[in-house]
Amino acid sequence: MTATSVDQTFVSLKGWLLSFGFISGAPEWVQAIVSSLINISALLGVFMTLFALISVLERKILGRIQNRYGPNRVGPFGLFQPVADGIKLLIKEDIVPDRADKVVHFLAPIMAAMPAILALGVIPYGRNMTAFSIDGGILFFFAVGSASELAVFMAGWGSNNKFSMLGAMRAIAQMVSYELPLIITVLPVVMIVGALSADAIVAAQAGYAQGFIPRWFVFTPWGGAAFLLFFISGLVESNRTPFDVPEGESEIVAGHMTEYSGFKYAIFFLAEYFGMFAISGLSVTLFLGGWHAPLPFLEIVPSYIWFFAKLAVLLFVFIWIRGTLPRMRVDHVMNFAWKFMMPMAFTCIVAAAAWHYQRQSVLRWVWSLGILLVVYLALSRFLRTGKNLSTRTYRFAE
Amino acid sequence: MSTAAFIFIAIFTLSGALAAACLRKLIHAAFCLVVAFLGLALFYFLLGAEFVGLVQVFVYVGAVAVLIVFTILLTRREEENTGGFNWGGAVVALAVFAGLVWTIFKTPGTAVAAPPIEALTVKRIGEALMTSYVWPLQCVGLLLTAALLGALVLVMEEKR
Numbered sequence: 001m002t003a004t005s006v007d008q009t010f011v012s013l014k015g016w017l018l019s020f021g022f023i024s025g026a027p028e029w030v031q032a033i034v035s036s037l038i039n040i041s042a043l044l045g046v047f048m049t050l051f052a053l054i055s056v057l058e059r060k061i062l063g064r065i066q067n068r069y070g071p072n073r074v075g076p077f078g079l080f081q082p083v084a085d086g087i088k089l090l091i092k093e094d095i096v097p098d099r100a101d102k103v104v105h106f107l108a109p110i111m112a113a114m115p116a117i118l119a120l121g122v123i124p125y126g127r128n129m130t131a132f133s134i135d136g137g138i139l140f141f142f143a144v145g146s147a148s149e150l151a152v153f154m155a156g157w158g159s160n161n162k163f164s165m166l167g168a169m170r171a172i173a174q175m176v177s178y179e180l181p182l183i184i185t186v187l188p189v190v191m192i193v194g195a196l197s198a199d200a201i202v203a204a205q206a207g208y209a210q211g212f213i214p215r216w217f218v219f220t221p222w223g224g225a226a227f228l229l230f231f232i233s234g235l236v237e238s239n240r241t242p243f244d245v246p247e248g249e250s251e252i253v254a255g256h257m258t259e260y261s262g263f264k265y266a267i268f269f270l271a272e273y274f275g276m277f278a279i280s281g282l283s284v285t286l287f288l289g290g291w292h293a294p295l296p297f298l299e300i301v302p303s304y305i306w307f308f309a310k311l312a313v314l315l316f317v318f319i320w321i322r323g324t325l326p327r328m329r330v331d332h333v334m335n336f337a338w339k340f341m342m343p344m345a346f347t348c349i350v351a352a353a354a355w356h357y358q359r360q361s362v363l364r365w366v367w368s369l370g371i372l373l374v375v376y377l378a379l380s381r382f383l384r385t386g387k388n389l390s391t392r393t394y395r396f397a398e
Numbered sequence: 399m400s401t402a403a404f405i406f407i408a409i410f411t412l413s414g415a416l417a418a419a420c421l422r423k424l425i426h427a428a429f430c431l432v433v434a435f436l437g438l439a440l441f442y443f444l445l446g447a448e449f450v451g452l453v454q455v456f457v458y459v460g461a462v463a464v465l466i467v468f469t470i471l472l473t474r475r476e477e478e479n480t481g482g483f484n485w486g487g488a489v490v491a492l493a494v495f496a497g498l499v500w501t502i503f504k505t506p507g508t509a510v511a512a513p514p515i516e517a518l519t520v521k522r523i524g525e526a527l528m529t530s531y532v533w534p535l536q537c538v539g540l541l542l543t544a545a546l547l548g549a550l551v552l553v554m555e556e557k558r
Binding site: 101103104134135136139140142143144145146147149150153154157172176179194 | 423425426429432448449452453455456459460461463464467468471521
């Protein structure tokens with residue numbers, strides 16, 4: 001078997017499934033539906049497995065960071081822990097508060113999981129392996145992603161609980177704020193590539209400068225800065241530490257998930273992790289070269305392995321940050337969004353424009369880096385970050 | 399296929415809009431309005447206007463719906479309004495509907511074949527915005543900046 005045929009295994013497998021007589025003889029719209037169903041089941045299968053895996057790996061890694069074992073009772077190395085967790089969550093009692101808005105309370109977990117799953121569809125997982133390849137792929141990602149705020153609100157409102165509502169308010173406030181830098185940091189990539197399609201963006205990052213440095217956008221000054229900003233915004237959007245104030249358990253129990261139990265809670269959990277996969281997958285696509293190999297001679301390894309390797313690295317960083325950093329205070333999170341992330345995100349656009357119009361290779365580095373550095377230094381100089389270090393006064397507490 | 403999809407989406411959109419108009423609880427009505435917004439986006443997809451459809455979802459579901467929901471949250475105190483048929487609203491709705499029907503029938507050539515749609519590129523959208531539609535774009539930009547400054551001023555007033 002040649003490298004190409006290994007690379008295209010799954011694509012050929014789908015072609016083989018579609019070539020059966022009763023499908024290939026069917027009308028075109030039946031074929032289209034069957035083709036979509038194959039894509040959807042492959043996507044769900046892969047990411048449900050990854051979800052099960054990451055739920056145990058996260059606890060293992062956190063255990064390693066905190067110098068303890070982590071789950072190690074069920075199966076070898078505790079690998080069957082997700083099965084036990086799943087059964088436990090399935091047989092747990094499903095409690096709906098008496099005063100809750102029943103319909104909204106019921107719909108909220110579904111609304112939370114739906115955008116996260118939809119967003120996974122537009123990411124190219126390998127050569128010719130985009131489940132839902134449309135021209136406006138990146139726009140689709142953010143369009144469906146914006147529905148998740150509504151889901152959080154539905155959870156908070158439907159529960160009819162003050163902690164739920166407060167958590168939902170916090171979550172929406174920070175999601176709306178960080179959605180701006182998240183989207184603005186995508187703009188430089190879209191500007192340079194000139195297309196909104198995820199496939200085109202991956203294709204633009206093919207090849208190697210000097211024969212060995214991959215042409216990924218993260219290796220340009222604007223791309224590196226945009227990647228960092230995008231990753232931080234992604235942390236906030238998926239409500240991960242250090243930005244998990246919406247579910248800060250010491251203050252507001254579990255935020256908008258306070259009144260959820262059993263499998264509904266599990267679905268919120270799933271939505272959070274799928275959101276994390278989607279954001280990491282998109283940053284791999286936008287900045288880390290998608291499914292391209294990091295070195296020319298490594299291109300024998302199938303493309304999807306590279307994609308998932310990069311995804312795994314990013315997911316590890318997510319967990320690493322969770323194990324290392326404490327939670328930020330609400331007002332600091334918001335200040336950071338508007339006073340630092342926003343100006344820096346806009347600067348990335350200017351730096352990308354300088355990169356685009358300055359053709360000469362040394363000068364474009366100088367210009368692009370210079371613009372970023374000037375704004376960064378100006379921000380750090382004028383924001384007077386130390387001014388709020390005095391004793392904080394509270395309105396409703398001593 | 400296209401007709402079936404049209405009928406399905408029409409039922410979906412209209413039921414969402416009808417529910418938004420009829421439901422007692424304001425928050426439920428707001429959520430049903432989101433369904434109607436989504437239905438409109440589906441119509442754009444059906445017509446091949448992918449970009450407009452995505453922007454419709456982005457702006458209306460992502461921003462306008464959240465705005466509406468927050469407005470309800472921050473202003474309503476009583477549970478729900480006192481029932482009774484809203485005659486004024488019905489008259490206004492009928493007038494708007496009649497106006498739309500009149501305009502549709504006045505417009506010649508609704509049956510003209512659509513020109514072939516070119517592939518969507520960001521470059522083309524950008525060029526259109528920066529050349530033929532540069533004035534509307536600037537005006538919208540000015541309006542949004544004013545709104546942003548206004549919001550900031552309002553917040554600062556409260557703090558004092």
